[in-house]
Amino acid sequence: MSNWKLINKTYLYDGSLDGFLTIVFDCYSTKTLPQKILVKTDYTPNFLDNIVSIQTDPEKAERVFTGIEKNIGYITLNNTYYAFLCNEKDKEICLLKYLCDGFDYGPKINNRLTISYVFQVMAMKKRAFGECHRLKGLLRFQEVANNLYYASLHPDNNIIEPLAHHFINRLPTQNFIIHDKTRNICLLYNGKEYQIMDATNLKIPNISETEQKYQELWKLFFKTISISERKNPRCQMQYMPKKYWKDLIEEP
Amino acid sequence: MEILDKLKILADSAKYDASCSSSGSNRKNKNNGIGNGNISGICHSWGADGRCISLLKILFSNACMYDCKYCINRCTNPVRRATFTPQEVADLTINFYKRNYIEGLFLSSAVIKSPDYTMELLIQAVSILRNEYNFNGYIHCKTIPGCSKELIDTLGALVDRLSINIELPSNDSLKLLAPQKEKTGILEPMTYVSNGIKRNKTEKSKFKPSFVPAGQTTQLIVGATPESDLKILKLSEGLYQKLSLKRVYYSAYVSINQDKNLPTLEAPPLLRENRLYQADWLLRYYGFQADELLNENHPNFNHILDPKCDWALRNLDKFPVEINMADYFTLLRIPGIGVISAKKIIRARREFLLDFESLKKLGVVLKRAKYFITCKGKYFDKVYKFNQNFIETNLITQERNALPLPQYQQLSIFDTLQPTKEDKIKCLTGSL
Numbered sequence: 180m181s182n183w184k185l186i187n188k189t190y191l192y193d194g195s196l197d198g199f200l201t202i203v204f205d206c207y208s209t210k211t212l213p214q215k216i217l218v219k220t221d222y223t224p225n226f227l228d229n230i231v232s233i234q235t236d237p238e239k240a241e242r243v244f245t246g247i248e249k250n251i252g253y254i255t256l257n258n259t260y261y262a263f264l265c266n267e268k269d270k271e272i273c274l275l276k277y278l279c280d281g282f283d284y285g286p287k288i289n290n291r292l293t294i295s296y297v298f299q300v301m302a303m304k305k306r307a308f309g310e311c312h313r314l315k316g317l318l319r320f321q322e323v324a325n326n327l328y329y330a331s332l333h334p335d336n337n338i339i340e341p342l343a344h345h346f347i348n349r350l351p352t353q354n355f356i357i358h359d360k361t362r363n364i365c366l367l368y369n370g371k372e373y374q375i376m377d378a379t380n381l382k383i384p385n386i387s388e389t390e391q392k393y394q395e396l397w398k399l400f401f402k403t404i405s406i407s408e409r410k411n412p413r414c415q416m417q418y419m420p421k422k423y424w425k426d427l428i429e430e431p
Numbered sequence: 432m433e434i435l436d437k438l439k440i441l442a443d444s445a446k447y448d449a450s451c452s453s454s455g456s457n458r459k460n461k462n463n464g465i466g467n468g469n470i471s472g473i474c475h476s477w478g479a480d481g482r483c484i485s486l487l488k489i490l491f492s493n494a495c496m497y498d499c500k501y502c503i504n505r506c507t508n509p510v511r512r513a514t515f516t517p518q519e520v521a522d523l524t525i526n527f528y529k530r531n532y533i534e535g536l537f538l539s540s541a542v543i544k545s546p547d548y549t550m551e552l553l554i555q556a557v558s559i560l561r562n563e564y565n566f567n568g569y570i571h572c573k574t575i576p577g578c579s580k581e582l583i584d585t586l587g588a589l590v591d592r593l594s595i596n597i598e599l600p601s602n603d604s605l606k607l608l609a610p611q612k613e614k615t616g617i618l619e620p621m622t623y624v625s626n627g628i629k630r631n632k633t634e635k636s637k638f639k640p641s642f643v644p645a646g647q648t649t650q651l652i653v654g655a656t657p658e659s660d661l662k663i664l665k666l667s668e669g670l671y672q673k674l675s676l677k678r679v680y681y682s683a684y685v686s687i688n689q690d691k692n693l694p695t696l697e698a699p700p701l702l703r704e705n706r707l708y709q710a711d712w713l714l715r716y717y718g719f720q721a722d723e724l725l726n727e728n729h730p731n732f733n734h735i736l737d738p739k740c741d742w743a744l745r746n747l748d749k750f751p752v753e754i755n756m757a758d759y760f761t762l763l764r765i766p767g768i769g770v771i772s773a774k775k776i777i778r779a780r781r782e783f784l785l786d787f788e789s790l791k792k793l794g795v796v797l798k799r800a801k802y803f804i805t806c807k808g809k810y811f812d813k814v815y816k817f818n819q820n821f822i823e824t825n826l827i828t829q830e831r832n833a834l835p836l837p838q839y840q841q842l843s844i845f846d847t848l849q850p851t852k853e854d855k856i857k858c859l860t861g862s863l
Contacts, residue, residue, distance in 0.1 A: 287781075287782065289778070290778045290779060290781050290782050291779070291782045291783075292775060292778065292779045292792070292793050293779055293782075293783055293785070293789040293792050293793065295792070298792055298793070298794075302794075312471075312473070315469075315473050316473045316474045316475040316476070316485075316531075316534075317475065317476070318531050319530060319531055319532065320529065320530045320531050321530065322529075322530070328529070328530070330531070346531075348460060348467060349460065349466055349467050350465060350466070350529065351460060351463050352463050352465075353529060393526050393527070393530060395435070396434070396435065396438055396523070396527075397527065397530070397532050399435060399438060399439055399442075400438060400442050400487070401476060401478065401484065403438075403439055403442040403443050403446065404442050404445075404446050404478055404484060404488060405446070405478030405479040405480040405482065406446055406447070406480050406482075406685060407479075407480075408685045408698065408699055409480040409481075409482075409683075409685070409699060409701065410479055410480055411479075411480055411481035412479065412481075413481075414477075414480075414481025415477045415478065415479060415480075415481045417481075418474070418477045418481070418483065419476065419477045427476070428530075428532070429476060431476075431477070431479070
């Protein structure tokens with residue numbers, strides 16, 4: 180990648196993984212690196228920027244997607260998927276360099292941790308994956324109708340899709356809604372398939388009496404199970420940061 | 432009795448069990464049932480004491496027939512008693528699980544009527560979950576000391592993890608504090624389960640029934656009896672090697688009962704518990720032996736330094752270690768370098784030679800490690816001297832901030848000048 184041409188252009192794309200993989204395809208085939216890659220909706224026009232709007236091409240994206248797994252390995256694909264969900268500002272440039280370098284070096288790219296963009300990709304993956312794992316535990320469903328469960332979240336990273344996969348495996352017959360309040364999107368699952376959509380028109384009915392009863396039981400259990408002689412709020416907060424508390428049922 | 436009351440009593444009685452992990456089982460969701468296992472375990476909440484809440488940890492009953500001195504549920508204690516029905520336990524678990532409050536069930540029990548009778552009740556509750564509700568989540572159950580082997584087989588086929596608590600780390604302590612329990616009553620079922628797991632592993636059949644897939648654990652109480660750290664650690668080492676236990680939990684003793692044979696502690700010995708856990712990890716993942724960490728002249732852990740630092744300072748002839756040459760287990764012995772850092776170093780040095788800057792980039796914490804390593808043959812800095820005194824002083828000053836402060840008191844000049852009885856009488860008579 181060292182002999183690639185750095186071009187003074189700003190690429191704008193639609194923010195989807197497919198859109199980003201289209202950019203990877205274009206850059207790799209022309210051996211050029213853009214200055215910036217930004218999402219269309221977040222972009223404020225600036226007359227110094229030399230803008231190129233990238234049209235998402237599912238075919239190109241598909242080729243890159245399978246190409247990554249075939250040539251750089253499953254681990255790299257996994258890293259890319261999670262790092263892309265991270266809310267880091269220049270994730271696209273880091274990932275682009277990481278992938279293009281990866282196509283040259285093969286799976287060994289994941290050992291080159293002292294290169295800053297490789298390390299950054301690993302750190303981004305760790306952040307998104309870590310938050311996803313944490314929320315697998317901290318998410319709380321409430322039964323809002325018969326066999327329909329609702330959960331609201333305020334995650335830093337855009338992780339509701341991998342999170343939903345966990346619950347689909349775990350509770351395949353349970354219908355649920357996971358509502359990402361930071362991004363105002365929600366994921367609906369009906370026992371067969373899921374769909375991610377805008378949450379502006381989402382209306383949640385009141386919870387039932389049975390639901391109230393189980394919430395009371397859970398709060399009671401939560402209070403009772405800790406040993407008062409070992410009180411350690413710092414330790415508690417380290418594992419369960421305050422930003423997640425507003426979506427919990429219990430009151431830590 | 433209301434279910435709310437029962438839950439309060441029986442969760443309260445179960446809280447002194449330290450174990451709450453949900454890892455080690457990979458049980459799949461079958462036939463559109465409820466739940467699955469997660470191999471790394473998932474914590475669902477953290478209590479005010481900072482311990483994770485991953486399982487619905489309850490006793491089936493706290494109406495115990497034994498009189499173990501350290502236990503809150505001993506029969507002579509005036510606490511409220513309650514007993515669940517198997518159906519109640521199953522319903523509570525399923526409804527908590529569906530709302531993602533918990534990862535599964537941790538069911539323990541006091542001994543009611545007889546060990547076998549208690550085991551049968553536990554089996555009833557668990558089999559409702561597994562067979563009627565088609566629940567595939569994590570279940571951890573206690574083996575009741577002294578129960579029959581057939582019941583262990585039945586329970587082992589249903590649950591993910593079995594445990595039986597040794598609690599007191601020596602035979603003498605057991606006699607003193609739990610006179611109705613016997614060492615053999617605890618070790619026999621433990622050996623039986625451990626053999627069962629080994630047999631199940633060698634069984635080749637694809638359709639073999641599972642038997643305790645997440646292994647067996649136990650718990651030791653720290654600070655209720657006079658055993659040294661060395662003795663406790665030796666016991667754990669034996670349990671890991673001979674009975675291939677998954678975990679030994681250490682529980683700092685909390686003074687709940689008053690008894691002439693029990694110490695009265697102001698606070699539970701949490702630092703000691705922490706040091707034991709650190710050493711326990713060194714045994715299981717770092718290739719250390721109990722004899723290396725402690726010996727007869729040195730039977731307890733250092734309060735200020737962690738066990739690995741302490742060991743390294745006593746074995747300075749093995750240091751400094753060259754980061755670019757050392758093998759995995761030598762890297763693991765460097766204070767401040769753990770499993771993740773060691774693996775990262777090994778991966779990264781295949782591509783480039785590492786120096787201190789690149790170690791920082793990898794995310795290796797040099798706070799302790801810098802005194803014990805060289806990179807490309809160079810020591811950390813010219814200022815740093817490689818001798819025991821220098822390293823020890825530096826490590827101790829670093830650690831001091833992280834440790835709880837000793838309680839200091841403002842001295843008063845009047846403390847030493849308390850009025851004597853004579854003075855008081857003089858005051859009364861008006862002569863002073």
